[in-house]
Amino acid sequence: MSDVMTAPLAGDDAGMAAGDLLVMLRHGPHGSSWLREGLEAAMVAAAFGREVGLLFTGDGVMALLEGQQVGPLGQKGSDNLLAALEMYDVERCYVDAAALRARGLTAQDVTLLPVTLLEHDEVVALTTAFSRVLSF
Amino acid sequence: MRYALAVYGGPYSQQASHSALRFADALLARGHQLTTVFFYHDGVYNAANMMAPPQDEPHLRDRWLSLAENHATRLQVCVAAGLRRGMLDEREAARHGKQGHTLEAPFELTGLGQLVEATLDNDHLITFA
Structure with a gap:
C-alpha cells in the first residue's frame, strides 16, 4: 500500500533529512480545534524560516480526505489551511500508514x-x- | 538545563495544569531553569485574572504567578487562541471595545512564534495537554 507515495529513504537510520520541528497531528478536522491549532503552529514555525515537518497520525489522517469544509457546526474546515501549507514552505508531509489502515483508508x-x-x-x-x- | 513548558489543558478541567506545575517545581528543585511557559489551546484560561476557585483547591493562576515572581519565568499566552476565548489584556480589550480585561501581567499575549522560539531555544520543551 505504501508503494506509490513513499519517497525514497536514503542514508542511515531510515535516512530522514534532519529538520527543526516536527508537528504531530493526532485529531480529526472536526469536533475539536486541535488540528487547526496544530497546523497554525506549523505554519508560524515555517514562516520563521524553520524546517518543519507534519506527521498525520491517529484521526489526524482524516484531514487528508477531500471535502473538510465549514460544516453546520460552525467550525472552520481544515481544507483552506492545508491548501496554504505549500505557500508557507511546509512541504514535508508524512502519514502514518497504520493509522490509515486502521480507518479502512x-x-x-x-x-x-x-x-x-x-x-x-x-x-x-x-x-x-x-x-x-510538538504534538497536537 | 533550560526548560520550557507548553500547556494546552484548561485549568480545573484537566490534569494538565496541575501536572505542569508539579513538573515545574521538580525541575526547579533540581537546579534547572524554567524560562518560559506557553499557554495555547484551552490552556489560555490559566491566565484568567478573575479565577476564583474554592479555598480548598489550589489557585492555579497564583501558582503560575509565583513562578514568574520567584524564577523569572515568562508566562506567554497565544494571542489568537486567547482572543477567541475571551482572554484580553487591557490593550486588546480597548481595541475590541470591551469593558474590563481578563488577562494581565505577568501573563503576556504573544504570537505563536514565541512557542516556536521556546521550543527551539531551550534544551527541553515539555507539553501538558
Whole structure:
C-alpha cells in the first residue's frame, strides 16, 4: 500500500533529512480545534524560516480526505489551511500508514496533499530526525 | 538545563495544569531553569485574572504567578487562541471595545512564534495537554 507515495529513504537510520520541528497531528478536522491549532503552529514555525515537518497520525489522517469544509457546526474546515501549507514552505508531509489502515483508508484516498507514507519504524526514525516535536 | 513548558489543558478541567506545575517545581528543585511557559489551546484560561476557585483547591493562576515572581519565568499566552476565548489584556480589550480585561501581567499575549522560539531555544520543551 505504501508503494506509490513513499519517497525514497536514503542514508542511515531510515535516512530522514534532519529538520527543526516536527508537528504531530493526532485529531480529526472536526469536533475539536486541535488540528487547526496544530497546523497554525506549523505554519508560524515555517514562516520563521524553520524546517518543519507534519506527521498525520491517529484521526489526524482524516484531514487528508477531500471535502473538510465549514460544516453546520460552525467550525472552520481544515481544507483552506492545508491548501496554504505549500505557500508557507511546509512541504514535508508524512502519514502514518497504520493509522490509515486502521480507518479502512488507502494511499489512494489521500489526494489533498503530496505525502510520504511511513510504517511504524519509519515514524520512530522521523521523530528522531527532527530536533523538536510538538504534538497536537 | 533550560526548560520550557507548553500547556494546552484548561485549568480545573484537566490534569494538565496541575501536572505542569508539579513538573515545574521538580525541575526547579533540581537546579534547572524554567524560562518560559506557553499557554495555547484551552490552556489560555490559566491566565484568567478573575479565577476564583474554592479555598480548598489550589489557585492555579497564583501558582503560575509565583513562578514568574520567584524564577523569572515568562508566562506567554497565544494571542489568537486567547482572543477567541475571551482572554484580553487591557490593550486588546480597548481595541475590541470591551469593558474590563481578563488577562494581565505577568501573563503576556504573544504570537505563536514565541512557542516556536521556546521550543527551539531551550534544551527541553515539555507539553501538558
